[in-house]
Amino acid sequence: MPVQPADRKRCVSCKRWGGARKPGVNPGEVEYEDDARGPCNEGPWHGTLRSPRNACGQWVMWAELKLPED
Secondary structure: EEEEEEEHHOOOHEOOOOOOOOEOOOOEEOOOOOOOOEEEEEEOOOOEEEEEOOOOOOOOEEOOOOOOOO
16 A cells, blocks of 8 residues: 655645545555545545645645654
């Protein structure tokens, strides 16, 4: 299962992405399936299927994530 850190600000860690995912083992990481795709919900790509690795300028962190403590 691939893992993506939230600091990359990709769709998989955005609150607007509607694909299957779960918080990773480490803070600030998201786990998802290789073939995952999900709709953008109320973002700039609203209604279109997006890859976990896509990015946009209106990324908002998914509330399920906790960032690493400094």
